[in-house]
Amino acid sequence: xxxxxxxxxxxxxxxxxxxxxxxxxxxxxxxxxxxxxxxxxxxxxxxxxxxxxxxxxxxxxxxxxxxxxxxxxxxxxxxxxxxxxxxxxxxxxxxxxxxxxxxxxxxxxxxxxxxxxxxxxxxxxxxxxxxxxxxxxxxxx
Numbered sequence: 001x002x003x004x005x006x007x008x009x010x011x012x013x014x015x016x017x018x019x020x021x022x023x024x025x026x027x028x029x030x031x032x033x034x035x036x037x038x039x040x041x042x043x044x045x046x047x048x049x050x051x052x053x054x055x056x057x058x059x060x061x062x063x064x065x066x067x068x069x070x071x072x073x074x075x076x077x078x079x080x081x082x083x084x085x086x087x088x089x090x091x092x093x094x095x096x097x098x099x100x101x102x103x104x105x106x107x108x109x110x111x112x113x114x115x116x117x118x119x120x121x122x123x124x125x126x127x128x129x130x131x132x133x134x135x136x137x138x139x140x141x
Contacts, residue, residue, distance in 0.1 A: 008070035
């Protein structure tokens with residue numbers, strides 16, 4: 001199964017956030033999934049929009065990493081809208097809140113109120129919750 005990993009683009013510049021993305025990617029790969037992440041798959045000079053669109057079409061699941069700052073990103077919301085409107089993502093759109101859940105009050109998209117949301121805290125003790133991401137996708141397959 002191919003999983004589209006949607007995250008704020010500024011994540012690729014912060015070591016702690018990059019480590020979190022790598023941990024999630026590693027866990028999904030251990031679970032036998034193929035992960036598409038633009039920070040790895042799109043190289044300088046590539047047509048980012050074309051590669052992203054192709055990856056969205058080819059994927060069967062999406063993990064969306066949300067921070068209070070990124071929740072209003074037009075690209076994150078575009079990815080979410082694509083997944084919500086595509087039958088191949090049914091039950092396989094996994095929202096992941098990164099940081100203190102209290103910082104998300106009133107900001108979480110309405111569609112996520114009906115989805116299982118996984119919380120990853122800032123305290124670094126996220127291994128079990130990261131495993132839940134892969135389990136949620138496998139259970140919906």
